[in-house]
Amino acid sequence: MVSTPELERLLRPVSVGSFFKEHWEQQPLVVHRNDPGHFEDLLTLDGIDHALSLAGIGLDNIRVVVDGKETPVSELGAGGGRNSGTNALEALYARYRGGSTIVVNSLQDRRESLQRVASALGHELGARVQMNIYLTPPGSQGFAPHYDMHDVFIAQVYGSKVWRLADEPYELPLANRPYDKSRPAPDPTREFELRAGDLLYMPRGTIHSGAANETASLHVTLGIHPVLWIQAFQDALTELAAEDVRFRRSLPVGFDRDAAVRQRTETEFTELLDALREQLSPAEMTARAAERVTSVSSPLLRGHLLDLEELPRTGPDTRLRRRPGVQWQLTEAPGVVRLHFHNKTVQFPDAVAEEVRHVAQHGTEWFTAQTIPGDLDEVGRLTLVRTLLGEGFLTLR
Structure with missing residues (x-):
């Protein structure tokens, strides 16, 4: 498998081949490096400080989180009016001083160093890569135990954070299967500390939580959104339905209560399944999926x-x-x-x-x-x- 320098840099000293064989969509990977500057070209504490201090950063992309409760920063500006943006930024820091985690979504859209890595990594993985920033004050925890519906790489860029992982309740959940927060949090089965320069990879469905130590913790979460088999089939079925009217018709009236109509419905399902085998082309579905890959990342149009x-x-x-x-x-x-x-x-x-x-x-x-x-x-x-x-x-x- 051909690898890019970005993926190699994320994983080293773990090889790209062993990562895909042993961890990708299978189990977490923790990489300890003893190299605090490994991710300095991605982001620094001063870099996020500079971004937060800029007027017009885009408040809709920022939220504060404490004990699992999230609040968009755009809702923090007291009183509205022409100074609401200034009020919101001050309120943001007030929440941070009080123990809330600052989350900046999709910073790769506004920072070239992150955009470059997101593009390169997305090209190799055939995926859209979104980079969210998590700044947690000393001794605080933003999120309660939960899992994500996409795979993530967590690059620790400043400070340290203790992570706790639990067994997966549902393997590779789709977007329509979010974590059930009403259930009691499971006991952690693994605990470790990520320091600056370290990396954590988690397949979607991995239950996790993290808490900062005695200093602030800053990490970049690289959310990986690849093309899934189900998406490829959905695209193909949508296109087939546009061409074959049989897939656009309603099921026979009465199929839910009349045994004879139900039997006829089953027969028609069999005929449509046969039509799928006849009309869907694996080569065309693969080509269409490849086209989807080219459309999921933001264009790099500097200059x-x-x-x-x-x-x-x-x-x-x-x-x-x-x-x-x-x-x-x-x-x-x-x-x-x-x-x-x-x-x-x-x-x-x-x-x-x-x-x-x-x-x-x-x-x-x-x-x-x-x-x-x-x-x-x-x-x-x-x-x-x-x-x-x-x-x-x-x-x-």
């Missing part, structure tokens, strides 16, 4: 505005490259070649399939329009690169 300004002056000798971090898929059908990226599709006639494939597969090495192989003339090659530059697939930077 795109400057590219658009220089687009009219792009010539045959202008140096370009594929935008670093872009996730893409190339598919071909009779008469057309499609390039999927940034949750959109750009189509070209199949006559230029060779040229499009070369540009897509060229990687992030520099090239020019005139170095593209194939039968396309200079005007055509220039049109191709200008199109992909304008759409954000290529960049001049």
